[in-house]
Amino acid sequence: xxxxxRAVAQVLTGNNLHLTADEVFERAGQxxxxxxxxTVYNTLNELTDMGELRVTSFDGGLTRRYDPNGHDPHHHLVxxxxxxxxxxxxxxxxxxxxxxxxxxxxxxDAHIVYEGICTDCRS
Amino acid sequence: xxxxxRAVAQVLTGNNLHLTADEVFERAGQxxxxxxxxTVYNTLNELTDMGELRVTSFDGGLTRRYDPNGHDPHHHLVxxxxxxxxxxxxxxxxxxxxxxxxxxxxxxDAHIVYEGICTDCRS
DNA sequence: TTGCTTGCAAAGCATTTGCAAGAGC
DNA sequence: GCTCTTGCAAATGCTTTGCAAGCAA
Numbered sequence: 001x002x003x004x005x006r007a008v009a010q011v012l013t014g015n016n017l018h019l020t021a022d023e024v025f026e027r028a029g030q031x032x033x034x035x036x037x038x039t040v041y042n043t044l045n046e047l048t049d050m051g052e053l054r055v056t057s058f059d060g061g062l063t064r065r066y067d068p069n070g071h072d073p074h075h076h077l078v079x080x081x082x083x084x085x086x087x088x089x090x091x092x093x094x095x096x097x098x099x100x101x102x103x104x105x106x107x108x109d110a111h112i113v114y115e116g117i118c119t120d121c122r123s
Numbered sequence: 124x125x126x127x128x129r130a131v132a133q134v135l136t137g138n139n140l141h142l143t144a145d146e147v148f149e150r151a152g153q154x155x156x157x158x159x160x161x162t163v164y165n166t167l168n169e170l171t172d173m174g175e176l177r178v179t180s181f182d183g184g185l186t187r188r189y190d191p192n193g194h195d196p197h198h199h200l201v202x203x204x205x206x207x208x209x210x211x212x213x214x215x216x217x218x219x220x221x222x223x224x225x226x227x228x229x230x231x232d233a234h235i236v237y238e239g240i241c242t243d244c245r246s
Numbered sequence: 247t248t249g250c251t252t253g254c255a256a257a258g259c260a261t262t263t264g265c266a267a268g269a270g271c
Numbered sequence: 272g273c274t275c276t277t278g279c280a281a282a283t284g285c286t287t288t289g290c291a292a293g294c295a296a
Contacts, residue, residue, distance in 0.1 A: 002269085002270090002275095002276065002277085004276080004277070005276090021260080021261080022260085034277090034278085035277095035278090036277070036278045036279070037260095037261090037278090038261090038262080038263085038277080038278060038279080038280095039276080039277060039278070041260090041261060041262070042262090042276085042277085045261095045262090054183070055183030055184065055185075056183055056184075057180045057183055057184030059178075060177070060178030060179055060180055060187060061178065061179075061180030061184040061185070061186065061187035061188075062178075062184070063184065063260095064183060064184035064260085064261090065184075075220075077220070077224075077225070077226065077228055079228065080231070086226060088220065088224050089224070091218075091221060091224075092218040093218070094218070094235060095214075095215040095216070095217070095218070095235070097198075097200070097211065097237050098214060101200075101211050101212070101214075102200070102239075103200065103209060103241070103242075104241065104242035104245075105200055105202065105237070105239040105240065105241055105242070106239050106240045106245060107237055107238070107239035108203070108238050108239050108240070109237075109238040109239075110235055110236065110237045110238070111235070111236055111238075112217060112218070112233055112234070112235050112236075113233065113234055113235075113236065114220050114228070114230055114232075114233045115230070115231050115232040115233070115234075116225075116228040116229050116230035116231050116232075117228065117229045117231070118226070118227065118228055119226075119227035119228070122227075122229060125250095125251065125252085125294090125295095127251080127252075128251090144285080144286080145285090157252095157253085158252095158253095159252070159253045159254070160253090160285095160286090161252080161253065161254080161255095161286090161287080161288085162251080162252060162253070164285095164286060164287070165251085165252090165287090168286095168287090187285085187286090
């Protein structure tokens with residue numbers, strides 16, 4: 001655990017926001033100015049491989065964001081204007097997919113994406 | 124409506140698969156060999172702007188795929204191994220997000236992503 | 247002719263990689 | 272000293288753009 005990795009991890013943990021690699025680079029760079037982009041990418045990928053982070057994209061792949069909550073299943077609340085993503089704890093069960101719609105898939109997971117406009121973008 | 128656009132549109136319509144730009148280029152190129160990549164991209168973007176297509180990405184933004192069904196709301200069935208995506212018609216209502224979890228968002232849409240392994244990848 | 251579309255090649259952008267220098271054990 | 276990490280710069284891969292040529296009205 002080096003200073004660089006700690007800086008990256010600190011930026012991500014403790015919030016339920018999904019940041020882009022660039023946002024992580026900016027925020028971590030305020031704490032550790034000599035941090036390079038390559039190290040941010042390397043660290044994000046390592047954390048992803050370790051299962052701490054999950055990579056998400058809710059705008060059709062245009063921007064990649066890192067979900068700090070890699071372990072617990074949860075839903076997502078997405079602003080279609082600014083791209084803001086927040087986690088939502090599941091309180092109700094997701095409707096099961098009827099067998100005839102499964103097309104032979106072996107299902108592992110199901111999550112819901114709620115799309116809307118956040119308060120900032122509405123004002 | 125030119126021959127190139129028709130070739131691109133034909134590849135996409137009539138199935139519920141989500142193809143990548145490259146897959147569209149390959150398949151349309153079998154019908155119209157002089158088709159260029161730039162034209163495929165241009166056409167896909169135009170169809171997307173028109174609302175005929177929707178751009179999706181279910182692998183964290185690594186690959187971008189085009190959903191031929193841009194109009195009707197539907198869910199998605201995704202193979203986490205090969206990336207195959209299929210549409211699923213909604214038969215049950217998506218659980219509503221409790222007001223206290225909405226964080227001031229004005230909600231427009233909710234859809235479910237079912238993840239699993241397809242028959243091909245299991246064998 | 248006029249305007250829109252195509253195809254090539256070049257540019258752009260986010261991400262990854264190679265490699266030499268540096269930090270930690 | 273040896274290994275792993277960093278940072279720069281170059282390379283990659285997908286997508287977009289500029290521009291000259293081509294086609295349609």
